[in-house]
Amino acid sequence: MSNNTVSEIPDRIKSLLMDNYLEKPIYEYPREEIANFTPRSIIGIGKYYAAKLKRKAEVKTIADLANLDYTRAEELRISRKLLTKWTLSATIIYKFATSTEIPLSARRVCVAGLEAAGKTSIIKTLQNQKTTPADLPTQGVALEHLSFLGLDISVWDLGGQASFRNLYLDDPTHYLARSMLLFFVIDAQQEVLAPEAAQYLDDLLIKLKYLKETPKIFLVLHKYDPDLDKNVLNRSIDQIIEQVNPILLKHSIRQRVLRTSIYNVHGLVWYFSRIFADISPISEILSDSLAFYSQTHGLAASFLITESGFIAAEWTEQIEETRDKVFLEVMEEIRKEVYETEEKRNHFSFISQIGGIFITIDRIEFGSINLFLCSISTEPKSIDDPEMEKLHEEIRPWIFNFFSIITT
Ligand SMILES: Nc1nc2c(ncn2[C@@H]2O[C@H](COP(=O)(O)OP(=O)(O)OP(=O)(O)O)[C@@H](O)[C@H]2O)c(=O)[nH]1
Numbered sequence: 451m452s453n454n455t456v457s458e459i460p461d462r463i464k465s466l467l468m469d470n471y472l473e474k475p476i477y478e479y480p481r482e483e484i485a486n487f488t489p490r491s492i493i494g495i496g497k498y499y500a501a502k503l504k505r506k507a508e509v510k511t512i513a514d515l516a517n518l519d520y521t522r523a524e525e526l527r528i529s530r531k532l533l534t535k536w537t538l539s540a541t542i543i544y545k546f547a548t549s550t551e552i553p554l555s556a557r558r559v560c561v562a563g564l565e566a567a568g569k570t571s572i573i574k575t576l577q578n579q580k581t582t583p584a585d586l587p588t589q590g591v592a593l594e595h596l597s598f599l600g601l602d603i604s605v606w607d608l609g610g611q612a613s614f615r616n617l618y619l620d621d622p623t624h625y626l627a628r629s630m631l632l633f634f635v636i637d638a639q640q641e642v643l644a645p646e647a648a649q650y651l652d653d654l655l656i657k658l659k660y661l662k663e664t665p666k667i668f669l670v671l672h673k674y675d676p677d678l679d680k681n682v683l684n685r686s687i688d689q690i691i692e693q694v695n696p697i698l699l700k701h702s703i704r705q706r707v708l709r710t711s712i713y714n715v716h717g718l719v720w721y722f723s724r725i726f727a728d729i730s731p732i733s734e735i736l737s738d739s740l741a742f743y744s745q746t747h748g749l750a751a752s753f754l755i756t757e758s759g760f761i762a763a764e765w766t767e768q769i770e771e772t773r774d775k776v777f778l779e780v781m782e783e784i785r786k787e788v789y790e791t792e793e794k795r796n797h798f799s800f801i802s803q804i805g806g807i808f809i810t811i812d813r814i815e816f817g818s819i820n821l822f823l824c825s826i827s828t829e830p831k832s833i834d835d836p837e838m839e840k841l842h843e844e845i846r847p848w849i850f851n852f853f854s855i856i857t858t
């Protein structure tokens with residue numbers, strides 16, 4: 451029935467599974483049925499532990515295991531490290547089995563929209579580069595790269611001048627096919643351009659339908675600048691949505707709207723981080739671990755940031771109002787560390803310009819993946835503080851564990 455046979459499973463997922471405990475060869479199962487496999491089919495879970503999980507926590511399938519709270523390790527008398535690893539494996543398999551997304555291997559995204567909507571500026575901001583109003587319009591397509599938690603994402607920046615738009619529409623197989631996500635960028639301050647933007651979106655969606663492609667579509671209402679009157683902006687956005695909504699409806703596409711500005715870097719990076727996290731199998735579990743880590747150690751906030759500046763996980767319970775400022779300071783320090791410091795430091799700390807906030811940053815390296823763990827505290831802590839040492843000793847192996855799974 452299903453054309454999603456197991457042979458299409460990426461090696462990364464196959465390598466987590468054993469087929470000795472199945473009634474028939476793995477490739478004969480429909481993809482969604484993998485979620486119902488016994489936990490024993492996960493590599494590393496033997497008979498003894500499978501029985502224990504069943505008896506003590508009613509875990510009978512991979513789906514059950516994916517939903518098991520791994521902080522119950524002590525109560526279940528299973529080592530925390532093992533249980534974390536198994537629930538993570540189960541989560542990755544479960545997500546794969548139940549997702550209707552384009553496979554993880556397709557990591558191409560398109561950014562389209564009218565000229566001067568701000569597409570190139572958004573991409574540059576995500577790449578941690580400065581943009582200036584004097585930057586030139588994109589001539590045709592510019593191919594860019596973003597990296598998120600070990601995923602290499604290639605970004606097609608489709609220059610928006612009318613002559614180029616026609617080029618893409620004339621050859622959609624080349625310009626639009628095999629994309630996982632399509633960001634359609636609209637200048638939120640220019641409601642007069644909305645009919646033209648809506649027309650272009652319609653043209654693109656018609657071509658995608660013809661190609662039988664269903665990338666996730668995001669409307670990026672850009673130039674939503676923080677210093678502008680929100681009433682005026684929102685009124686303009688309402689008018690834009692009014693033009694665009696019928697097009698989405700016509701193509702039965704769910705409305706997903708982002709409001710971004712290059713003058714709100716945290717907001718922009720955060721939005722895109724969430725979207726990319728959605729296509730990364732490990733982001734959710736990283737967030738859970740970070741929350742656990744932060745609460746255990748009484749932190750005010752914490753970020754886990756990738757070398758390229760994306761937020762892999764964030765926990766900011768106690769510093770809601772100053773979060774954006776702190777985030778920008780953190781990003782600036784990381785940028786300096788990555789691009790300007792000659793020798794790599796394993797950790798460093800600094801005091802925020804906002805009074806009473808102390809930040810330490812840890813570099814966590816795993817193969818080619820570099821992460822920065824930022825611990826934000828309201829009490830002065832030095833990097834030589836034994837408390838901090840303890841903290842780092844704890845989180846490192848966790849993160850290490852995650853990456854050992856996704857990269858093997
Ligand atoms: N106020 C404001 N201006 C922005 C923002 N983002 C980009 N701009 C400005 O908008 C203009 C166009 O930006 P680009 O990024 O070149 O636009 P583009 O969509 O790539 O344009 P094409 O390459 O021609 O398709 C530039 O002057 C940018 O500085 C924003 O968030 N707010």
Ligand SMILES: [Mg+2]
Nearest residue numbers: 569570587588
């Ligand atoms: Mg451009």
